[in-house]
Amino acid sequence: MFAPAVAVAGLVKRYGEVEALRGIDLTVQPGERFALLGPNGAGKTTLFSILATLRTPTAGTARVLGRDVVTERDAVRRAMGIVFQEPAIEQRLSGRDNLLLMGLLYGLPSAAARKRADEILGSLGLAEAAGRPAKNLSGGQRRKLELARALVTDPQILFLDEATLGLDVDARRGFWTHVRTLAAAGRTVFFTTHYMEEAEVADRIALIDAGRIVALDTPRALKARLGGGVIRLQTDDDALARTWLAERGWAAEAGGTELMLVHADPAAVLPELLRHLPVKVRRAEVHEPSLDDVFLKLTGRGFASEGAAAPAGGGRGGPNGRGRP
Amino acid sequence: MMLRGIYAIVVLDMKRFWLDRARLVAGLAQPLLYLFVLGAGIGSSMGGSMGGGAYKPFIFPGVLGLSQLFTATFAAITIVFDRQIGFFKAVLVSPVPRPAIALGKIAAGALQAYLQGLVVLPFAWLAGVPFSFVSTVALLGAMALASVTFSALGVAVAARFTSTTVFPIVSNAVLLPMFFLSGALYPLKSPTTPHWMQVAAHLDPVAYAVDLMRGALLGPNYLFFSPWLSLPVLAGMITLLTWLAVRVFNRGEDDSSLGATNFNWRR
Ligand SMILES: Nc1ncnc2c1ncn2[C@@H]1O[C@H](COP(=O)(O)OP(=O)(O)O)[C@@H](O)[C@H]1O
Ligand SMILES: [Mg+2]
Numbered sequence: 001m002f003a004p005a006v007a008v009a010g011l012v013k014r015y016g017e018v019e020a021l022r023g024i025d026l027t028v029q030p031g032e033r034f035a036l037l038g039p040n041g042a043g044k045t046t047l048f049s050i051l052a053t054l055r056t057p058t059a060g061t062a063r064v065l066g067r068d069v070v071t072e073r074d075a076v077r078r079a080m081g082i083v084f085q086e087p088a089i090e091q092r093l094s095g096r097d098n099l100l101l102m103g104l105l106y107g108l109p110s111a112a113a114r115k116r117a118d119e120i121l122g123s124l125g126l127a128e129a130a131g132r133p134a135k136n137l138s139g140g141q142r143r144k145l146e147l148a149r150a151l152v153t154d155p156q157i158l159f160l161d162e163a164t165l166g167l168d169v170d171a172r173r174g175f176w177t178h179v180r181t182l183a184a185a186g187r188t189v190f191f192t193t194h195y196m197e198e199a200e201v202a203d204r205i206a207l208i209d210a211g212r213i214v215a216l217d218t219p220r221a222l223k224a225r226l227g228g229g230v231i232r233l234q235t236d237d238d239a240l241a242r243t244w245l246a247e248r249g250w251a252a253e254a255g256g257t258e259l260m261l262v263h264a265d266p267a268a269v270l271p272e273l274l275r276h277l278p279v280k281v282r283r284a285e286v287h288e289p290s291l292d293d294v295f296l297k298l299t300g301r302g303f304a305s306e307g308a309a310a311p312a313g314g315g316r317g318g319p320n321g322r323g324r325p
Numbered sequence: 326m327m328l329r330g331i332y333a334i335v336v337l338d339m340k341r342f343w344l345d346r347a348r349l350v351a352g353l354a355q356p357l358l359y360l361f362v363l364g365a366g367i368g369s370s371m372g373g374s375m376g377g378g379a380y381k382p383f384i385f386p387g388v389l390g391l392s393q394l395f396t397a398t399f400a401a402i403t404i405v406f407d408r409q410i411g412f413f414k415a416v417l418v419s420p421v422p423r424p425a426i427a428l429g430k431i432a433a434g435a436l437q438a439y440l441q442g443l444v445v446l447p448f449a450w451l452a453g454v455p456f457s458f459v460s461t462v463a464l465l466g467a468m469a470l471a472s473v474t475f476s477a478l479g480v481a482v483a484a485r486f487t488s489t490t491v492f493p494i495v496s497n498a499v500l501l502p503m504f505f506l507s508g509a510l511y512p513l514k515s516p517t518t519p520h521w522m523q524v525a526a527h528l529d530p531v532a533y534a535v536d537l538m539r540g541a542l543l544g545p546n547y548l549f550f551s552p553w554l555s556l557p558v559l560a561g562m563i564t565l566l567t568w569l570a571v572r573v574f575n576r577g578e579d580d581s582s583l584g585a586t587n588f589n590w591r592r
Contacts, residue, residue, distance in 0.1 A: 052418050053418065054414065054417060054418060074420045077418055077419060077420040078420050080418075082418055084411060084414055084415075086411045086414075087411045087412075088411035088412055088414045088415040089411075089412060089415070090337070090341070090410070090412040091410075091412075092341065092344055093340060093341070093344075097340055100336075101333060101336060101337050101340075102415065102419070104329065104332065104333035104336060105330065105333045105415075105416060105419035105420075105421050106419055106420065107326055107329045107330075107420070149415060
């Protein structure tokens with residue numbers, strides 16, 4: 001009955017030589033909070049630009065609320081709101097003027113546009129700051145103004161491309177409070193973020209790496225895929241430690257300055273491990289799997305000794321599996 | 326949506342223009358310099374019908390055109406800036422048709438040029454220009470036509486640029502010759518004017534606009550082109566330039582750059 005909020009099939013985007021998207025398939029249901037996570041350059045902004053009708057796909061199709069982003073561009077533009085990664089407000093104009101202009105651009109008569117601007121400013125707690133030039137607002141207020149701009153036409157779907165980048169914790173929390181309210185009212189929110197705790201609130205998450213989706217599931221199922229808890233180690237000689245671990249059937253991922261191991265009962269095996277490891281361990285940590293760990297397992301660079309845990313491509317494997325020794 | 330879109334772009338640009346309204350006063354410097362310094366200096370060295378007090382009224386329409394031309398061009402430069410600021414992305418994801426952006430830009434630029442012209446206009450009195458009700462009304466009409474022509478010219482050129490450093494250089498290389506060849510500062514009609522300059526003037530939109538304003542203000546004796554030529558020519562040029570501007574804005578497989586991609590000054 002209802003069209004999916006977003007339906008993407010075989011989407012490819014090339015910028016000359018660069019293949020930013022290499023065949024994305026994705027469906028976001030109406031009312032869903034859907035997160036796209038991936039390293040810089042993975043293609044997140046490119047995907048959003050295509051969904052927002054700013055760029056055209058090289059191949060494949062994309063639909064927003066049932067409308068094709070190429071052939072029904074105007075309908076898509078009317079239906080969605082987007083907060084871009086970079087600022088998209090006129091810094092010299094006041095918040096109220098920015099929103100008034102947006103209303104006019106969407107075809108509202110002046111009086112209605114003015115009324116709508118004040119409504120949104122009020123609902124986002126920006127009423128007092130509305131008269132000031134946008135450049136004089138705080139970082140948090142400015143991002144809220146971006147959100148306000150995206151909301152002028154009361155869209156049923158919102159795209160947020162790293163909308164809280166660079167904000168402090170308080171400002172981020174304030175921003176997400178509003179997004180949650182919007183989502184609770186039944187809107188679809190499709191977002192990217194670099195903050196793992198923001199991604200946790202998503203109903204589903206797609207992990208994207210180098211233009212491909214490497215996993216797509218609920219946060220819980222993604223974490224369950226690791227099949228256990230996580231041990232992170234900082235050692236004097238990671239290479240040696242990994243070789244030693246590999247000989248004993250442990251696949252350790254090298255995540256920057258740390259090694260990551262997965263085990264069904266990490267707390268139980270850690271003491272043993274520390275006793276026998278032939279290298280000095282400077283720090284050891286045991287925790288429940290975080291999205292960060294899943295991310296590292298699936299997209300992290302330099303997993304030289306992948307062994308049985310080879311991830312990538314699999315898409316939606318069962319929630320467990322990928323077991324450890 | 327088209328008309329509303331044009332209106333929205335005009336409101337945007339006029340709001341930004343209003344923040345810079347000091348420019349209306351600063352914009353007086355150049356025309357007044359031409360009028361009272363160049364005008365006095367050259368006027369006093371000229372003989373015959375152009376000599377003495379007659380030179381300043383003669384160049385006044387030219388100076389008026391100059392100020393409008395530069396104001397319109399400056400307004401058009403905002404397109405190049407807009408490409409660099411994020412705000413225009415917000416415009417581009419709105420359902421405003423791309424031609425409405427071009428048309429809105431032309432309308433806003435013309436409005437600004439007209440306002441600047443109105444600010445320069447009172448100095449006609451200091452320049453000793455004879456005024457009448459009819460000549461004033463005719464001049465206001467001619468000014469409107471000139472404003473739209475210059476703005477369309479500016480937008481058609483600016484739409485091709487993505488670099489804020491290159492466009493001013495190119496526009497100076499184009500605008501100043503157009504101004505000097507337009508007969509703004511000397512009579513094209515005079516038998517001593519080189520023939521090639523008279524030919525060049527026929528290709529110069531500024532020449533038609535200035536000529537029309539001069540004829541409106543000082544009388545038909547001062548016309549170089551017949552109004553039956555300059556009116557259709559200006560209308561044709563406005564149409565052509567507008568079409569060129571719309572075409573650039575419409576172009577592009579990728580819609581995120583207002584038609585221009587990378588550094589495309591050659592287009
Ligand atoms: N306009 C462009 N021209 C050429 N390459 C681009 C352009 N935009 C993005 N890219 C490239 O496409 C890839 C994906 O970029 P992007 O979608 O911005 O990633 P993300 O938002 O996930 O960081 C990157 O390799 C980037 O360099
Ligand atoms: Mg990005």
